[in-house]
Each structure stands twice: as structure tokens, then as C-alpha cells.
Amino acid sequence: MHILILGAAGMIGRKLTERLVRDGRLGGSPITALSLFDVALPEAPTGVPFPTATSAGDLSSPGEAERLAAERPDVIFHLAAIVSGEAEADFEKGYRINLDGTRLLLEAVRLAGQGYRPRVVFTSSIAVFGAPFPADGIGDTFHTTPLTSYGTQKAIGELLLADYSRRGFIDGIGIRLPTICVRPGKPNKAASGFFSGIIREPLNGQEAILPVSESVRHWHASPRAAIAFLLHAAALDTAALGARRSLTMPGLSVTVGEQIAALRRVAGDRIAGLIRHQPDPIIEGIVQGWAERFRADRAEALGFEAERDFEEIIRVYVEDELGGRIPA
């Protein structure tokens, strides 16, 4: 089985690569080749028992998607995207990469022909939804009314994925990822950054800024859960999806206050005391339009699983990023 990862240099792409290299197989089939693509050259994994190739490029450039499809990978993980904040700041770049890039990929696969019909796992986002929301959570038949250009581009990607699948050009599945928490690495400027920052920075002995009130509620899953979603989606019998190819992934609905209480239970008062509340009206405004909770019934029935409580999400971070050690 030949696997292609688009967006392989990102956080999820790197973790997916690591996992595939470690497993050596996907859904019961041995991996025979792995191709890694991103706008910056992905790091080549070492000690790999199958051939790997890395390349860098712009998915929306002429010929790039054709080159990738010509290798006829059996599974394509399409994780490549301009993120929410950048797609909002640079309207043209967001549409070029997130919409045109996705469409060019699907077109390249369609035009490759000769019975080529790969599994395409597309990472969508809960940003396809926009307020107002039902009070009891967003169910599987709620409409997609994005309030960002990024969410618009992801919702369009879902529609294309479904139509190209219905036509038999690809075997697509879209997974709407929750906000990934705890993101490893440095703080970034994303409006959602604080959800991870208030856990990650204290666990690394640093102060964290909380720009919103503790009553803010949001929908989370760990990076480990996200990788499990991707692997499960790649191996799933898509007959069970029918024509509705995109699924809201399970997650955990918690308030910021519940996040902090969980940190206190896992790591103690001193660590939790490193969070400093400093309201930011702009971030408070942005976060107000975000989804608080979902009912991910379809995905759960199909075997997708996320964490059950926020302490588990913190423990995943400690295990996967801090070598299991909670600082005293």
C-alpha cells in the first residue's frame, strides 16, 4: 500500500508519519511506500522498512497535483491547508490553496483514470459550522454555515469530496476535527491558541495568558485522538457512509474553567497558578461564534473515539510530549 500525505510537515502530518512508520501497516495492509509533501520540505523519517520520498511544492501550482496523482497512491491524506487566521487575512491565498488546491487534487485523480480510485481522507474542521447553534449540541444533520473563509473553503471541500466519491472518481471521507488540544510546540497567534497554551505553558514551567472568561466552552480532542481518527478513516468501509462523506469527529466539550480544574488535579496548584487572566476583547469576540458542543453520533457508531475527560487529554500530552514526567 502506497500512502501519500499532503501537509506532511505540519503537526498532524508529522505525528501521522511517525505513527505509520512505527506501525508499518495501515488497516491490515503492509505499507510499501510513503510519499510526504508540503510547502516546506518534510523531514524524511529514519529507519523506515519501506521506501519514502519527500517533496516540497504548492498544491495549487500547475502540474503539481498531476505529479502527485501520477504515482497513484492507494491512500491520500489531504491535510494541507492555509489555517483559519491566515485564510482570513489573505483572502486570495486561502481560496487558492484551500479551494483550488483541493479541487486540483481531485481533478488530477479523476483525470489519472484507468480505474484509479484512491481513498482520500480529507481533514475538514468544525469551522464549517457557524453560530447560532442549537443548545443541545450540533447534530449530524445541522447545516454548515461557516463564519470564516477557512470554514467556507473546508465546507466546499466536503461538497467536492462527496460529489467526486458519488461519481466514482475517488473513495473519499472527510473528518471534521475538533480543536486539537494540547498542541505541542511554541505558542502561536491563532485565536484558539490559548486553549492549548493554558495547559502547555504551565506544564513547561511558564506563565500562560488566558484571554477569555473561564465560562467559555469548546470542543477538544488530543493530537493522539486526531491521528487515530485519520487511521480509522483510511481503513473504514465507506459503504457505511452512503453519499454523506463527511463526519463530525467525537470530542470533549469542556469549559476553560474545567480545563484549569483538570490541570490542577493532574499537576497541582503551583502549575495551575501559572495561568494569568488578561481579557482580550478581540479574542473574546471571535470565540463567541465558535461551536461549544456536538453530538457526533454517526462517527461514534462508526467506531471513531475521542477522550472522555480533560484529565485524559492532559495525560496524553504529558505522555507523548514530556516523556510522562509532570514537573513538580
Place this chain on the structure above:
Amino acid sequence: MHILILGAAGMIGRKLTERLVRDGRLGGSPITALSLFDVALPEAPTGVPFPTATSAGDLSSPGEAERLAAERPDVIFHLAAIVSGEAEADFEKGYRINLDGTRLLLEAVRLAGQGYRPRVVFTSSIAVFGAPFPADGIGDTFHTTPLTSYGTQKAIGELLLADYSRRGFIDGIGIRLPTICVRPGKPNKAASGFFSGIIREPLNGQEAILPVSESVRHWHASPRAAIAFLLHAAALDTAALGARRSLTMPGLSVTVGEQIAALRRVAGDRIAGLIRHQPDPIIEGIVQGWAERFRADRAEALGFEAERDFEEIIRVYVEDELGGRIPA
């Protein structure tokens, strides 16, 4: 007020043109110019008290959308589309006209700049929805899961319309038209053609073929109601829409049996007896995935109105197409 109609040569485009010429104004403002565009040259209306221009072209051709936007019309009715059957038969043409054409139009408006922000009235369709449906009708928050490429392209158009409106590039409103019944003119090969044919052909003294069972239920509005939707959408205060720019239009949910009973009441047994049942399994299969009824609460609250019973739909046809005369 300068008005541009894209798709002006189609049935709805011609009726809209007639109505605008007759009214001389739109939403209280006098019409100062009317531009008519289609792939075939639209007929120029006669006896018009304001300048009219007609042109033919392909909206997806380079420069065409820019040329149209350069005239800076205040209102753009975007009715141009490859219809459902053709978009399904010709995948590339459907995406080129219905997706690229719409996007190029929006881009041309965006790039015209200098505060240009026209009202764009986009005709979407109930084809954005796909079975299975809720038994009590499709409400305003039901997700769009089209089962045709045409429906996919319309759903993408809705998303673009909302994002370009949110960004302030246009002031857009999308209206999801019911199946238009009774369509005037010759029978066509659309799978939905019989809904009109079983009324129109008998009223013109001809036999009509009914390819499905009388229990088939569907969602209808007259051409006159469709024109009223377009005019109301062009003049509506879009502040009431918020970010959700597309609306399911009101309509009438009736079975084929109810259509026939209404025809019998309006025109008598002899006319109704001109319908011959000749089952067509292919059409029966297609129609099975279509929506049967909607709850168009938002549009109704905003003042959109359709017919209340099928006899009224038949009478509209008799008045508008047969000069009010029911054949004996």
C-alpha cells in the same frame, strides 16, 4: 437603478425581464438601465422606457465576468446555470459554468473595488438537498447533501455567496427555488418534466405521459411565484439574513394524485383524462431521492409567498399562458 440579468434567455429570465419592463421600477427605485446576458443572445424587449443592452457569451470565459461587472450594475440576478440533467451528463461543463462561472462573477465584482457592492440575487435550488429527509419536512437548518453535481455546484455557490457577503464584497441573497410548475412551452427531457407536462399538455389538448405513481409527492411553485421571489429578494433588507444568506423558498407539497385531482376540478374529466400512466423505472428511481416537503419558515417570515393550493398553480398557468381560457 441598473439591473443585470445573467441567464436572461431562459424561461425565468424572460419572465423576469417582462415584469421589470412592465413595472419600470424595483423595490421603489426607478430602473435606469437593464442589461441582459445569456449564452444565446436574449431577445431585446420592446417599448422600454429605459436603455437596454443584450449580449451573449460564456460566463466562464476569460474577461466575460469582468466586462459585466465593469458596468457596475446595482442589482445582479444570477440565474445562469447548466441544468441538472446536463450537469450530470457533462461533468466538466457543469463545474465550468455553475461553479467557475459563479466564482468568476463574484471575483469580478470583488476586484472592481472602489466601494462597489451590488445586490446579487442567486437562484439556488432544492437540489442542494439529498435523501434521506426528515419525515416532517426539511427545515431551515437541515444540511445540504446534494445527490447530483448540479446540486453540489449550487450548494458551493451558496457558500461563496455567504462568504463574499460576509467580507463585504457583495450583498448577496440565495433563493432555493422549488420545482417550477407549470413550466410553459414544449415538453423537455428533464426527469422532473412530467410534473408540468401532466398539467400543460392536457390543457393544450394533448396527451401527457405520467412516468411515476400518483403517490409521488413533490415541492412546487408557479413561474409567477418564482418571479415574485426574485423581486422580493432584490429589494429585501439583507440585515435580517445575518450571515445565512440562502433561503428555502415557500412552495406547495402535493402528490401527483393531488395534482391530477386539481386539474380535474379546474378543467374537467375530459382534460384530466388525457394523462396516460406509463411507468418509467429510471425516472421513478431518480425521483425517489427528491425532497417531498419543506418548512420554509425563515423565508415566510421575511415575506416570501407561494401558492396555497394546486388549483391556484393551474389557474396561474391558464391566466399567464393561455390568456385565461380553459379549453372545453
